[in-house]
Amino acid sequence: MTRLLKWLIPIAAIPVLALLAYGFRTNPREIPSPLVGRPATSFTLPTVAGEPVSLEAQRGKVVIVNFWASWCYPACYEEAPVLERNWRAYRDRDVVVIGVDIQDSMDAAQKFVKDFELTFPNGRDLTGKVSVEYGVYGVPETFFVDRRGRIRAKHVGALTDERFRSEVERLLGEPS
Amino acid sequence: MKRRGAVVLALVLTITFVASVAAQQPATPVDDERVHAVATQLRCVVCQNLSVADSPSEMASQMRAIVRERLAAGDSPEQVIQYFVDRYGEWILLSPRRQGFTLLVWVFPFVAVLVGLVAVGLLVRHWTRRAALAPAARPVVDPAMSERIKREIETGG
Numbered sequence: 092m093t094r095l096l097k098w099l100i101p102i103a104a105i106p107v108l109a110l111l112a113y114g115f116r117t118n119p120r121e122i123p124s125p126l127v128g129r130p131a132t133s134f135t136l137p138t139v140a141g142e143p144v145s146l147e148a149q150r151g152k153v154v155i156v157n158f159w160a161s162w163c164y165p166a167c168y169e170e171a172p173v174l175e176r177n178w179r180a181y182r183d184r185d186v187v188v189i190g191v192d193i194q195d196s197m198d199a200a201q202k203f204v205k206d207f208e209l210t211f212p213n214g215r216d217l218t219g220k221v222s223v224e225y226g227v228y229g230v231p232e233t234f235f236v237d238r239r240g241r242i243r244a245k246h247v248g249a250l251t252d253e254r255f256r257s258e259v260e261r262l263l264g265e266p267s
Numbered sequence: 268m269k270r271r272g273a274v275v276l277a278l279v280l281t282i283t284f285v286a287s288v289a290a291q292q293p294a295t296p297v298d299d300e301r302v303h304a305v306a307t308q309l310r311c312v313v314c315q316n317l318s319v320a321d322s323p324s325e326m327a328s329q330m331r332a333i334v335r336e337r338l339a340a341g342d343s344p345e346q347v348i349q350y351f352v353d354r355y356g357e358w359i360l361l362s363p364r365r366q367g368f369t370l371l372v373w374v375f376p377f378v379a380v381l382v383g384l385v386a387v388g389l390l391v392r393h394w395t396r397r398a399a400l401a402p403a404a405r406p407v408v409d410p411a412m413s414e415r416i417k418r419e420i421e422t423g424g
Contacts, residue, residue, distance in 0.1 A: 124356070125353060126354060222326070223330060223354060226356075
């Protein structure tokens with residue numbers, strides 16, 4: 092009995108250690124989204140510039156839907172130039188960037204767009220419905236939508252040039 | 268004549284106001300308790316361990332509005348919850364579902380308590396049995412010494 096007890100304590104520690112090993116090796120930025128692989132919900136939003144922007148109108152193009160807010164510092168401030176730079180580089184290849192500003196004031200949003208000289212359309216999600224449709228936890232979050240209108244990848248946190256290019260090149264390489 | 272015009276104008280304005288207020292209301296009014304019952308089951312996505320019902324954040328308030336709107340449109344509370352699960356995964360539920368892998372979360376504590384009780388039971392049995400066996404292993408006393416002790420007790424030391 093005591094011999095069994097002597098072994099029981101180290102044996103009981105094994106599942107705990109396995110759980111810790113799994114937890115520490117998991118990237119907390121990779122929150123699995125049930126939406127990857129599913130059709131992107133269409134939306135029409137009023138933009139910061141005052142015109143409507145619609146996802147449906149971009150069908151046939153690779154679309155990058157980026158959720159941001161002017162109060163999201165520093166991540167949104169880091170990725171705004173990345174988005175603008177890559178949008179300019181890819182816009183002639185049927186690639187569209189749509190920004191979705193959430194939980195923000197019009198003045199702050201306009202200032203953000205002006206400060207970073209953003210030329211892609213930025214809609215304002217005033218009711219939060221588009222955010223919930225895309226299962227957004229916080230900002231920034233970016234969704235890559237293929238030419239057939241399916242969400243193919245989700246990026247949490249500030250987007251990098253490498254991630255933008257690798258996802259867009261992958262989706263551009265697929266037959267439409 | 269002027270007075271009649273004013274009355275007509277007031278009437279038209281009142282009707283317009285009532286109509287616009289009515290248009291803003293959901294098709295079927297949903298009482299706060301039904302919204303609250305659904306919202307308490309959903310995790311506020313921008314908070315730490317707060318439900319959508321309890322969080323003062325703007326995101327939670329927008330989520331409550333969506334719950335109300337979907338209930339008003341005729342969705343059942345289960346359908347509303349499924350709507351959020353489809354978009355956020357089961358993470359959005361404050362209590363894991365009692366099925367599949369997450370059933371373990373519900374069952375495991377009871378299994379652990381049961382295993383603990385069995386272990387304590389076995390240990391107690393082991394200890395009491397050892398205690399019962401102990402008198403049999405009484406130390407052997409030298410017969411000469413035993414005789415001497417007996418004698419000294421009888422003679423009063």
